[in-house]
Amino acid sequence: MKTLRKALALLFPTLLSLTVWLPILLIVGGSFMGVAELLEDLGPVLAGEEGFARWSLLPQYPTLRPYVELLLDSPQFFVMFWNSVKLAGGILLGQLLVGAPAAWGFARWKGKLQNLLFTVYIVLMLMPFQVTMVSNYLVLDGLSLLDTHLGIILPAAFSTFPVFIMYRFFCGIPGAVLESASLDGANELQVFLYIGVPLGGAGIMSAMVLGFLEYWNMIEQPLTFLHERTLWPLSLFLPTIVADKAGLSLAASVITLLPAILIFMLGQRYLEAGIKAAGLKE
Known part of the structure; x- marks a missing residue:
């Protein structure tokens, strides 16, 4: 039994x-x-x-004809692949430089407005792209960033989602460790770089892995802000499926999946370690 x-x-x-x-x-x-x-x-x-x-x-x-045709006779595939690498890499770098200090500030600052500001962050995180699409378009148009990769990278770099994830992991760092570093004469920047980042590294890596999986496959932002096809990412190579090119599209789908699967497999242990780090208690 x-x-x-x-x-x-x-x-x-x-x-x-x-x-x-x-x-x-x-x-x-x-x-x-x-x-x-x-x-x-x-x-x-x-x-x-x-x-x-x-x-x-x-x-x-x-x-193997679909793969031969894709890798040898489809130069636009490699252009779009490189565009995806630039967009995903630029967004993740921006989220790391912006999101990590912001999350650290929310975790360390215990002022009266902290809860209010963090709630505003959560509300912004809940808003789908369709809600902010028009305002983003107008701002990017005013800055002359439409039809540029920077116009995709900048809005996503200030996303609130990675801040939310990193904040939870930074909150899991024992306060006694941070207080000991401060008593030893470390300033706030040193505490962040030498204690916060290493101990909260699992949370940072978790945000980066989840961010890559999201932005590697993004479709709506490039369709909205990029009119020039030479700037399109790989995710826009796939929707056009015709009968005589079905094998080519399926081969492209497999190759598009490989980086996402590889990143997830490499980052899985960081996700697991991050869950444990979030459970730390003083």
């Missing part, structure tokens, strides 16, 4: 994991299919043919 309960307890998360991974497995399998096989399976969806679409987990006639 005990073994049966353990098996049933593992059954649900196993099924849930398979459900989550199934679309990715289908995309990977489809990226190795030829045009004829894709049209045979997805013709009713992509080509307007009669009947029902179907999808095979494994290709019947595997081919």
Whole structure:
């Protein structure tokens, strides 16, 4: 009976994991299919043919042609890939330089307005992009930053979400440690750099990992602020799917997923350590 309960307890998360991974497995399998096989399976969806679409987990006639065409015959893919790297890297650097000091200030400052200001931060975090899109557009237009990568980086660099995450981890640092550093003669900047950043590093890395996963795949901001296609990130390479280029799009989807999966795998231990750091008590 005990073994049966353990098996049933593992059954649900196993099924849930398979459900989550199934679309990715289908995309990977489809990226190795030829045009004829894709049209045979997805013709009713992509080509307007009669009947029902179907999808095979494994290709019947595997081919590397979609990857060859993407990596050797699609120079715009590499331009958009580099644009994604610049945008995501610039945003994360900005969030690190702006968000970490802001989170430290909220965690250390215990004035009367601290709760009010932090509440305002939370409200701003809850606002979706669609709410602030028009105001952002007008400000960027006034600063002549439309159709530039800086116009995407600057608004995102001042995002409140990483501040919220880092703040929670900075609050988990024992106050006795900070007081000891102050008694030893360290100023606030030294306490932040030599104690706050190392002890709150898990929170900083957590914010960076989550930020990368968000901004690597962003679509709405580039569509709104970038009219020049040569400035578009990789996320805008994927929505255009036509019947004869379905394999190319699936191969691009797989390659687009790889950096996100790699960053998540490398940052997973920081996320776990960050959860533990948030539970520190004096």
